[in-house]
Amino acid sequence: MKIIDLSITLETGMKVFPGDPEVKIEVAHTYEKNGWELRNLNLGSHTGTHVDAFSHMHQGMDSLDEISVESFFGEAQVVECSKEWPKNIELFFTEEVDLNYLPQFLEANPKFVGGEITEELERALLKRGIITYTNLVNLDKIPKHSSFTFYGLPLKIKKGDGSPVRAIAIVQS
Template sequence: MKIIDLSTPLFSGMTVYPRDPEVKIKVVHTYEKETWELRQLTMGTHTGTHVDAFSHMDEGAETIDQIPLNNFFGPTEVVKKNQKWPKEKGLLFIEEIGLAELDKILSVKPKFIGGMITEELERALLKNKIVTYTGLVNLECLPKQETFIFYGLPLKIKSGDGSPVRAIAIIED
């Protein structure tokens, strides 16, 4: 079994979406003073590698804590626009995909989508109750047209519009 980390590291001053909160990670307690270490995190819910709740772009839709956990993991494939896509699996795109592909996406009923998707497509997917992942890295390390297991579990943020995740792919040898 091989595990591939698909998450970007979080650090103070990292690049964020325009007008989103700046990332600040501050050491609050130290081993020398308190005999333990603790950091304070300040950031938006859509920082780094993250998942979007249906409520992110649709007022009144389900929030991150209302979406069942099984929506955030499962069999997944890396796909391209011009190939046949598997049904009812997660889809990850290593090339930009946009609203023009919405009908094809809806026809295969993916569990979730991530990778290079436009904001317009993201909005349409969330309206159609398809979870979206943004900020995934190392997608080029994943097998193409082979199934692997993806996990991108959110923090259980009450009424959350999204959450940072530690996304991983598990590939069987």
């Protein structure tokens, strides 16, 4: 078994989507002064590797606290646009996928997808109840068209539209 970290490290000053809050991570308590260490996090809900709730782009749809935890992990594959996609399995892409592929997504019927997805496709997928993951790294380390187990659990934020995640792939050797 091999575990592959698919997450970007969060740090002060990291790149964010234009207009999103800047990331500031500051030490609030120190061992010397308080006997423990604690950081103050200031960041947007769509910072770094993150998951998007349906409510992110569609008012009235489910937020993170309303989506079952089982929706954030499952059997997955990294697939190519030019090949046939498996059905009822979660899909990840290392190449950009746009709205033209929406019929293929609907036919494949995944509960979540991730990788290089355009904003227009993300909006369409969320509207149809398909969760999206953004800013994943190391997908190229996973053999294409081979199944692996994906975990990308968000914080349970009340009315949360999205959350940073620690995303991992568990690949059987």
